[in-house]
Amino acid sequence: MKRLIAFFLALVCLLGLVGCSFVVREQQLMYDGEIYYYNEMGFVDELPDAYEQVGTVKQTSDSKKPTEDFHGCRVVVGQNVYAADDHPFEIYLEFESGYAKFTTLPAA
Numbered sequence: 001m002k003r004l005i006a007f008f009l010a011l012v013c014l015l016g017l018v019g020c021s022f023v024v025r026e027q028q029l030m031y032d033g034e035i036y037y038y039n040e041m042g043f044v045d046e047l048p049d050a051y052e053q054v055g056t057v058k059q060t061s062d063s064k065k066p067t068e069d070f071h072g073c074r075v076v077v078g079q080n081v082y083a084a085d086d087h088p089f090e091i092y093l094e095f096e097s098g099y100a101k102f103t104t105l106p107a108a
Contacts, residue, residue: 026038027072027073027074027102028065028066028072028074028075028102029057029071030070031055035104036091036104038101039106042101043099043100047082047092048084051082054083055081056078056081057075057079059072059077061073062074079095081093089105090102
């Protein structure tokens, strides 16, 4: 009986420790109060027409979802952010080799 209780307590402690380490798996950025997600399908060499720089990534974390504009997950501080008035559900982040499209819909 003591072994069963010890095993149960060890299991509860292990699950508790695993639950404390949250890792965001997808790239995200908050802009204009919305979280935008990269779905790994929207990478282009040149920025589409009508997109203008609206800011840069200010803070990033791999363990916390963004809660303020220009804060992100799995992105790099200093990356330029581009938006267009006629495409309110899309933004682009600049990389060395092109631009990644982020949308307000997470990848399925």
